[in-house]
Amino acid sequence: MGRKPCCEKVGLKRGPWTIDEDNKLMNFILNNGIHCWRLVPKLAGLMRCGKSCRLRWINYLRPDLKRGAFSEVEEDQLIQLHARLGNRWSRIAAHFPGRTDNEIKNHWNTRIKKKLKFLGLDPSSHKPITTHLEKSNGMEGEPIVEPNSTSLREQENNFINVVVPFDQQQQQEEEDILVLQNKEEDFQVHSNESTIDLSHGYEMLWETLDVGSMVNPKTIDPSNSNDYSPSFSLDYSLDQSRNEGPSSLSLQENYRQCWIDNVDSMLPWDGFLTIEDILYFGKLPVN
DNA sequence: AACACCCGCAACCGCACTATA
DNA sequence: GTATAGTGCGGTTGCGGGTGT
Numbered sequence: 001m002g003r004k005p006c007c008e009k010v011g012l013k014r015g016p017w018t019i020d021e022d023n024k025l026m027n028f029i030l031n032n033g034i035h036c037w038r039l040v041p042k043l044a045g046l047m048r049c050g051k052s053c054r055l056r057w058i059n060y061l062r063p064d065l066k067r068g069a070f071s072e073v074e075e076d077q078l079i080q081l082h083a084r085l086g087n088r089w090s091r092i093a094a095h096f097p098g099r100t101d102n103e104i105k106n107h108w109n110t111r112i113k114k115k116l117k118f119l120g121l122d123p124s125s126h127k128p129i130t131t132h133l134e135k136s137n138g139m140e141g142e143p144i145v146e147p148n149s150t151s152l153r154e155q156e157n158n159f160i161n162v163v164v165p166f167d168q169q170q171q172q173e174e175e176d177i178l179v180l181q182n183k184e185e186d187f188q189v190h191s192n193e194s195t196i197d198l199s200h201g202y203e204m205l206w207e208t209l210d211v212g213s214m215v216n217p218k219t220i221d222p223s224n225s226n227d228y229s230p231s232f233s234l235d236y237s238l239d240q241s242r243n244e245g246p247s248s249l250s251l252q253e254n255y256r257q258c259w260i261d262n263v264d265s266m267l268p269w270d271g272f273l274t275i276e277d278i279l280y281f282g283k284l285p286v287n
Numbered sequence: 288a289a290c291a292c293c294c295g296c297a298a299c300c301g302c303a304c305t306a307t308a
Numbered sequence: 309g310t311a312t313a314g315t316g317c318g319g320t321t322g323c324g325g326g327t328g329t
Contacts, residue, residue, distance in 0.1 A: 056298085
């Protein structure tokens, strides 16, 4: 007996999300929370399957997302974690607040894989790639690195710094767990002690902010309003302002960042609460 | 300028896992 | 114990923009 599809595909929209759809989904989730993904598209008035809504929220709409290029530190950490955890992207993503597993997976497949191959390392095993020539020369185990290339040497050094002994890795993993535990405890303490009324703050936030226009800054371009590409990064707005001076686009992004900061400080996104839950607690963590 | 090719990334697909009836 | 629903996860696909010819 075959498995039923996650939803009826007939009549459902697929492909890139429009601004209107994003607004509907975002407004619905922020107002109602998430109880059941299958019901979300129906209640939000979207012709999408619940799975698609979930993915869109997690990978793009979540306000705590950190966009933009990976830093060298992040890349090093990613390589280290991949060596330990393999392709368990969600577990790896847990070490990068604001990054999604999809984003990390894409970054690995497009950049880091190449970087490691360039350094003569097998991206899946993290061990040196051996060739027939190397084996016959007794060079097995040596990365293929052009000795006179400064950039290559730099990259190699960077990578060597990343590879740490296994016991050290275990220790690091234990430390990571401790940090997470401390964060959870910290939040619980703040949740109880804080005196800020969340429901009031929530209302104020929505009164002062036009989420719809901030979800994607391309809303300012009427020609893009129907089928916009979902790609937007801080880099984009920075580039715009660098090349053309202050633009409405970068202003939009500033507003968006401001909104993210506000919401981020208000809501415990890691364990997403519904508005009912929030109102029940009635308190906010204080930064 | 036009075309082909490449690359990055968002979105989709299907399987796995868990909870529940 | 079994079937089913709901959700999470990892692999893959395909579109769109960038770059080379």
